[in-house]
Amino acid sequence: MNELEDKRDEIQVLNFVIREIGYIPLEVQEFIADKTGLFLVTIQNAIDFFPRYKSTIDSTVEIKVCNGIGCSGRGGLLVLEEIKEVLAIEVEETTKDGKSRLTAQRCFGQCANGPNVNIGGEFYNNFTTEKLEKLIKTNVK
Ligand code: FES
Structure with a gap:
């Protein structure tokens, strides 16, 4: 996750997480918010807005x-x-x-x-x- 520290754009970060693990769980959302300085709700709004992002895996x-x-x-x-x-x-x-x-x-x-x-x-x-x-x-x- 150290790569995330260099990424400031939330979309790039979310794309990175989706590529790596296929979904963006709450713990990762909080980590991204902490590392980027973005509000957690901003991260969650992006996940809700873009269909390719999801906070759970399909088999959840x-x-x-x-x-x-x-x-x-x-x-x-x-x-x-x-x-x-x-x-x-x-x-x-x-x-x-x-x-x-x-x-x-x-x-x-x-x-x-x-x-x-x-x-x-x-x-x-x-x-x-x-x-x-x-x-x-x-x-x-
Ligand atoms: S209170 Fe549980 S089904 Fe109504």
């Missing part, structure tokens, strides 16, 4: 945990905390290998079957921390 699996009141009351907050611990990331972050991204979302409309988690577009109702080991560790991470 999105893990959405419902943090609505219904699911939270049925153990959803514990599930969210467990997933954060297993993946070693916070909400709105992507794992270092780029394979998993965690988000929290209010109400999937399936409150009676909560806690609810959506992994890669597939819904899991009555999600428990026991299911976590199998689904997150073996299939996602």
Whole structure:
């Protein structure tokens, strides 16, 4: 990444990162902002504007945990905390290998079957921390 220190133009830097690793994760965005003196939001706006830039790799699996009141009351907050611990990331972050991204979302409309988690577009109702080991560790991470 020392090459980045010599690059001042954000587009050149973003092109460099895309060529090197294929996506621009948040940690790299922060590094670029730090090294170039640009605001992080400027980097993120460029990534959003140009279709060739992306902050996740194509194979990134999105893990959405419902943090609505219904699911939270049925153990959803514990599930969210467990997933954060297993993946070693916070909400709105992507794992270092780029394979998993965690988000929290209010109400999937399936409150009676909560806690609810959506992994890669597939819904899991009555999600428990026991299911976590199998689904997150073996299939996602
Ligand atoms: S609160 Fe989770 S599905 Fe409604």
